[in-house]
Each structure stands twice: as structure tokens, then as C-alpha cells.
Amino acid sequence: MTTTETPETLRRILDYSSRADPYPLYAELRQTPVARQDDGSYAISTYHELMDVLHNPHLSSDVRNLSHPLPGFDAVTTPEFINLDPPEHDRMRRMTMRHFGPPHTPGLVTGMEGDLTAIVTSLIDGFAGKEQIDIVDDFAYPFPVTVICHLLGVPREDEPRFHVWVNAIIEVMDYNPQTDPKEILDNGTRAEQDLYQYLGGLLEQRHGRPGDDLLTRLANDDGPDGRMTDGEIVTTAGLLLIAGHETTVNLITNGMLTLLRHPEVLQRLRGEPGLVVPLVEELLRYEPPVHIIPWRAAYSDITVADTTIPKGSQVMLMLASGNRDPNRFHDPDRFDPDRSDNQHLGFGSGIHLCFGGPLARLETQIALTHLVHRLNQPTLSNDPPPYRSSPILRGPIHLHIEQSDG
Template sequence: MTTTQTPDTLHRILDYSSRADPYPLYAELRNTPAARQEDGSYVISTYRELMDILHNPHLSSDLRNLSRPMEAVEGRGTQAFINLDPPEHDRLRRMAMRHFGPPHTPGLVTGLEPDLTSTVSSLIDDFVGKEQIDIVDDFAYPFPVTVICHLLGVPREDESRFHQWVNDVINSIAYNPKTDPKEKLEKGQQATKDLRQYLAGLVQQRHGRPGEDLLSRLVNDDGPDGRMTDEEIVATANLLLIAGHETTVNLITNGMLTLLRHPQVLQRLRDEPGLVVPLVEELLRYEPPVHIIPWRAAYSDITVADTVIPKGSQIMLMLASGSRDPNRFHDPDRFDPDRRDNQHLGFGSGIHLCFGGPLARRETQIALTELVHRLDRPKLLADPPPYRPSPVLRGPIHLHIQQGGDG
């Protein structure tokens, strides 16, 4: 059985006009859990089917397995492990994780907590005397950028150099040749080259100079799997630099927006600091930073929800839709930090479960706790706020609030 869904629903989701609230459109998508599109690609939108496919060994993250090449990902050089399959994926992820978390570096995140708290406090100190604040520019962006630069060994003062490159890369991820100008793709491709060239220079500087940052460790440390090549290190650093701050910016900003829309929950967090742990998990379900995995490929013919997906087909995974599936979550459109059994898809699932998830969680927990305690009666100035262009990494581009507001 093959079900063809009207392409209008997906087109409306990808259109910027739906960025502020795509969730009613996700509900439409879920009427057809695995839907063939006009171009021969497939959209998966329900929780059960998403979980099944994320754990399906016949699903490939290596886009060389697509039967029809994708312009948006051509010419990007050595691929990061997120775009590879086992055994290469497992080897490279293991080599990176050796320096990023357990079992070899188990105390990385907890060891960062004093610096995380200090950075957050310093940023909020700068709010004093300001009646209006942009949570994005003044807080949610500089915080994780400072953290990931420190971890990788990227000079913080170079942020102005890579900021636009990252924006252009993110905006090109969901490039649609039918609706988007070719310039959008070309800017993303050039930005990828420029960013990788910049990172390659940093990698070259680390040779023979062991240090504590991740780039130094990857360049100089011989583990059980040996060393990555310089090209593999650049691809890994490129992934971690982008994912290491873009997702956290969105998670913090979406979190503050959600709390301002739910003032009773905001007050609870002030009164119950321990609430922040389940609250962030609910944010990852309710307003996740990553909405879509735009491409996967089928190694062979696979069947999803009675729909046969042919070998080589492009598959789009609508993670945010799955996390609002009423067949999995009770009252899914309600923000409920007391929700039990909250196995959301906010960081994906399976072998590509978000590498930096533990760090992003802790950054967001500290950020939201400090914001709600120290902001003076914050009030939204625009609801909905303006959003970033990308439907894949979704979050406000600005979140203007007023201090000392009513209530």
C-alpha cells in the first residue's frame, strides 16, 4: 500500500508564514503517518512510526544512498558522523565522545557548571538598568556560543567571523529548488567552505601542541581507534560548533517564551527550583529546538505504516510532530512540566541521538532558573515573536521583553 498525501500540508509547514505555529499542520500530517510526496520523497509524522524508523537498520544517514542526488548537500566535503552509517559513524562518534563525555570524560558537563553559572550571571548582570531586553541577542545566543567556543578551543573573539557563515548554512539546510532562490543554496555552500577552511586553520595550529580543548585532544590524542584525519576533525568540529550553540539558543529562547505564556509555571519555577529538570524535558517535547530531520535514505525497500518506501527514497522525519502525537502523549498540546513517561523526540533517538544533549539540557536548566529568578516582572512585547527562517531548527530570531511590567 502506498498513500499519496496532498503536498500542500508539507509546503505550508515549510513556508515561513507557518513558522510561529506549525502544530495544527503537523496534526494534518499525522492523518497519513507515512506519506508519499509528489517528488517521490516520503514524510513520516507519527510517534510510533518515527521511533521505528529511527531504530531501523535499513535506514541510512549517508546521502550517497539516495537514488536522486540532493543539491543542498552536494559538494560539502568529508561528512561528519551524523551523516554516516555504521561502522564509520560508530568509530567517529566514539572517537569524539572519548573527549566529550562518559565513559572516558564522565565529568565534563558537571565540571563546567561553575563556568556555566558564572557566564549566565554575568549576562544577566548586564540587564540592570535596561527596561527592554532581547532574550536572543542579549542572552540565549552569547551564552552557548561562549561555552562551545571554550570547549572546542575556538577563539570567542572570532564569533563575528563565523556567525554569518553558520546562519547561511542553517538557512540552506531545507533548500527547496522549486520555491527557494538558488542564491540561498549557493550562500550555504560557500559558507560551509569558509567555515571549514577557518576550522582547518585551527586544527593545523594544534599539531604537536597538546592542550585541554577538544580540537587539541582530537589532533594529538591516540585512543583505541587511533586518530581522526584532519579532514574528519574539521567535519566533527564543524558539526559541534553549529549544533553546539544553534539548538541551545532555540531551546533557551523557546523555553523563556513558553514560560512567559504560562505565568503560573514561571512562578512555580521560582518557588520550586527542582522543577527545572522535568520542565526542560517537557520543553523538548512541546517546543523542541529541532523540528525536522530533512533527509534519510532507505537502504532497501522498507514498509512503514503499511506504506512501501522504495530503496533510495528520501525520507523526511517530522520529529516535532511525533512529540505532539495524541496516540502517544495525553493532551499533547498542553505544556505540562509534571508529565510522566515523557519519551519525547526532542533530541531524536537511536544511534544518532543528540551527541550534545546532556550539555544542552544543563545549559538550559541553569539559564531558565537564573532568568526567572532575576528578571523583574518580565513581559512579552510581541507575541508571536519574529522567527528564524529555518523550519528545521525552529526558534525566535528575537524575543523582546520588558522588565518591570505588570504582574
């Protein structure tokens, strides 16, 4: 079957002018579940087709399998494990998970609840005397950054250094060589090198020394799969440092924005603390922190929705579009924390299901619970708020709110 080409729709989705509300464009894109773009890539936008490819072993996560290498990835030597395929992906994920969650460290995340609550309480205490609060700068960013620095063993006082690097690396994710200056690509490449050099320096100090942080554990672990190389540890630490706070910043901020737009749900949450668990799941469907997985590669010709995607083609997975697919979710454009059938794509699916999902869920549950209880009649200063540039990791760059003095 020959696909209908819809490059204009995807261009409008990626354009910053659509950042505040891309959902009508996703609905337009879903009219062609597998849409070939004019650069030869394919955008998949419907729920069932996305689930199929997320579980399809013939679709590679390794960009080195693309027929035309992506800018900035042609020199990759030690990819992060999310950009690898089995068996290497499975080996590195197992080795990391030994120190992050079940079955070897089953209580790590749940055991952090007290510490997470203390951080949240301290940050909200800092709102005192402020006429206007920026949920991003004053809360949603410092909270997960503090947490992931503690887990990894990265000094919190170094945050200003790696914040600049992380921003430059993220900007490369949606780099377009036809429209964007090469400076963006050069800055991102340099930032990645600087971040890895920084993490490598921290790693050197961990070899042969006891400690509970993840860097130390990875540096000294001889588990069933052996020990990671220093290069593998550094790329894994870089992945966790970036993913461990960037997605959570968006999830918390999108969550607070959604609650302020639905004051009846905010009020319910104040009186029904247990509501926060399904509410966060609905947030992951309704306003997910990751909208697009921008690159997958076809190992061989694959067929999706009667469409043949040729070997080596770039495939873009439009996760946020799948989350609003009316063929899967009833009344998908309605925010409904009581939604019972909610197998969303907010953390992806398949073997690359978000590694840090359990921690991000707990952080967001605690954050929103305490915000709605302690903010006094909060209102949005601007709606829509200003958004970050990325269409991939989508969220407000600032979320200014005001609260009553009474």
C-alpha cells in the same frame, strides 16, 4: 498499500507563514502517518512510526544513498558523523565522545556547572538599565556560543566571522531548488568552505602541542580507534560548533517564551528549583529546538505503517509532530512539566541521539532558573515573536521582553 499524498500540508508547514504555530498542521499531517510528497519523498509524522525508523538499520543517514542527490550535497567528500552510517558513524562518534563525556571524560559536563552559572550571571547583569531585553541577542545566543568556543578552543572574538558562515550553512538545510534562488545554495557552499578553512587553520596550530580544548585533544589523540584525519576533525569541529549553540539558542528561547505564556509555571519554578529538570524535558517535547530531520535515505525497500518506501527515497522525519501525537502523549498540546511518561523525540533517538544533549540540558536548566529568579515581572513585548526562517531549527529570531522597574 498506496499512501495518500499530502504535499499541500507539508508545503504549508514549510512556509514561513506557519512558523509561529505549525502544530495544527502537524495534526493534519498525522492523519497520514507516512505521506508521499509530489517530489517522491516521504514525510513520517506519527510517534511510533518515527521511533521505528529512527531505530531501523535500513534507513541511511548518508545522503549519498539517495537516488537523487540533494542540492549542495553532491560534492560531499567527508560528511559529519551524524550524516554517516555504521561502522564509520560509530567509529567517529566514539573518537569524539572520548573527549566529551562518559566513560573517558565522565565529569566534563557536570563539572562545567560553576562556569556556566558565572556566564549566565554576567549576561543577566548586563540587563541592568535596559528598558527592553532581547532574550536571543542579549542572552540565549551569547551564552552557548561562549561555552562551545571554550570547549572547542575557538577564539570567542572570532564569533562575528563564523556567525555569518553558520547562518548561510543553516539556510541551505531547507533549500528548495524550485522556489529558492541559487544564490542561497552558492552562499552556503562558500560558507562551509570558509568555515572548514578557518577550522583547519586552527587545527594546524594544535598538532604536537598540549592543551585541554577539544580541537587539541582530537589532533593528538591515539586512542583504540586510531586518530582522526585532519578532514574528519575539521568536519567534526564544524558540526559541534554549529549544533553546539544553534539548538541551545532555540531551546532556551522557546523555554522562556513558554514560561511567559504560562506564568503559573514560571512562578512555580521560582519556588521549586528542582522543577527545572522535568520542565526542560517537557520543553523538549512541547517546543523542541529541532522540528524536522529533513533527509534520510532508504537503503532498500522498507515498510512503515503498511506503506512501502522504495529504495533510495528521501525520508523526512517530522519529530515535532511525533512529540504532539495523541496516540503517544496524553493531552499533547498542553504544557505539563509534571508529565511523568515523557520519552520525547526532542533530541531524536537511536544511534544518532543528540551528541550534545547532556550539555544542552544543563545549559537550559541553568539559564531558565536564573532568568526566572532575576527578571522582575517580565512580560512579552510581542506574541507571537518574529521567527527565524528555518522550519527545521525552529525558534524566535528575537524575543523582546520588558520587566518592571520595581
